[in-house]
Amino acid sequence: MSPREAILSAVRKNLPRPAVPLPEVPGSERKGIKHGLGYKEHLTRLPEVPGAPDVNEPLLPYFRRQLEAMGGRSFEVADAAAARAKVAELFPDANVVCSAVSEVPGTRRIQDVRDPHELNDVDVGVVRSPLGVAEAGAVWLTQAELVVNALGVLSQHLVVLLDPAAVVETMHDAYERIDLASSPYGVFLAGPSATGDIEGVIIHGAQGARSLTVLLLAPAARKDPR
Amino acid sequence: MTRPVDPERRAAGFIALELHESTHDRLVWGMRQNRDKAVAGVPEWEELREMASRIKEHTLTHLDHYLEQFEKSATKLRTHVHWARDAEEHNAVVYDVLNAHRVKSLIKSKSMLQEECGMTPYLQQRGIEVTESDLGERIQQLSDEPPSHIVVPAIHKLRTDVAALFAEKIGTDPKDSDPHALAEAMRQNARPRFLKADAGMTGANFAVAETGGFVVCTNEGNADIGASVPPLHIASIGIEKLIPRGRDLGIFIRMLSRSALGTPITQYTSHFHGPRRGGELHVVLVDNTRSDRLGSPDFWHALKCIRCGACMNTCPVYRRGGGLSYGATYSGPIGVILDPGFDLSKYRELPFHSSLCGSCTDVCPVKIDISDQIYKWRRVVAAKGLLSFAKRVGMSALGKTLAHPPLYHSAEAVGEWALEHLPRFLLYNPLNPWGKHRELPAVPRQTFRQWYIENRRKP
């Protein structure tokens, strides 16, 4: 018997009984759920929850606060020129800025990179995220945006453009909006690389990016007043 | 019969080191406190726990179906799916793939399953250089020790220990024990290894049957480096890691890091579905006693574990004795209920390395009945005749007393008198390692029974 057959038949023989039905989980429609598992619904139910956000706080400030708690930072920028200026201001000594976005061209286009090892000298990587998650302070990045996935981890610093309108509330909402199987790689990135492995002291820049900066800027097409 | 691991003796060694016990206790308890704060910010926590538990129970009661579904969807994405019955088969499959790609050096991120399989020594004996990419794991690798905690592997070490280790192994200044400097030194040391590696290996926190992919959660981003820089990525996945649907991840991701460290999510929550552009992806689905456990009505629920470490952080015994005292791959309360399933004789003492306070069960995000299982393992150990001499003596006296109410009541009164009057050495005798480093609480003036009789008889 092949290992596959042996494992499957051992599993079948030992399946615990009775079988447990699959529960419905919350999604954007929140079907079959008593009440939505989002923080706002709950906070109207529960007046005093320590550490929870203000019920009237809009999503964007909540997202920015959570991102900061994870060690990241965010800035509002008016347009592409302001985004370029911000990158120049934040990283005055950067030699190599490798970019996957048209708003901030940088010194190297990620589309010209063939092998991830070529990214070893990147000081700043720039990429656009299609989705932010407020409760986690996280941005979603896939191979479609990164082009070469290693851009997210080999760059010393990472700058992520995010449409402020593309922020959802919880991880449930986020998973409703993404199609996992459509990209070989997808990451929720919440702040920079971090470690607490030596006496629990939080250090940013463990192995991946040393800093994460989110620039809040709608994509050019979306700015069209139509 | 294997010689049993002696957790009390090993814990005593840790406690005897200056500062280690108190620092460890403070750090680990700090993680528990952060967990409490994070959980308080999620009013629907109990509903999430219930759903997480039921999703895992559903998957485990239909595991054959979900394994086949995972294999089918993963294969469609051009992922190579391998199966391994045990540790030896797992290591052989991994070696074959590495060998076929002529891999000389590999970087790996933390995987408890690869620890369980003893993979690193197996590959090193066959000439492959293996580098741990997680800082804590690397510290443990350089120390030639297993991880002492499933989330923070070197939490039992002081910064001065790490400074001495790095000075010896990677040439840092032995007097500089600033954690920032130490972490930076390792970043500089590790980077060239990441770039020259021919393959990256990871574990998986979750494997999604519907989508055919898997999820790895790290704070350092080291799994992402292993998966995105070298051309070959191999992931080892225990068959209990499956969940049915992509949207089930919302529940587990919301709970995992809150339970572990008290952050809403790990810095990196990475999803892998098929090989990256220009790369190759293999997964090895590993049984290694999991299908046996599935058939055990008392113990199959332990397969729901998502390895958050909350039960360790809250455990008074773990906090004091440290993770290495368990002498096994898994430590803390989850280790106590997993390890005997691998080798009952060797780990027969572990179920007694617990106060049965039940705090682990309270914090477990997937509602595993951990403390009940610890108690049930004690019964298994006793039924198999594996109790140590000291426990047999103590327990048979206890058994006789408990079985005989008048004797119990007089023993209670005698015990009370003894607590006040007997010399300490009778209580803290060598047959009772639990008495060491521990003082008994002040004795109440009445026993509970005396109080009960007095108060209930009063009209």
Ligand code: SF4
């Ligand atoms: S048993 Fe529960 S609390 Fe312990 S590591 Fe597993 S999931 Fe976490």
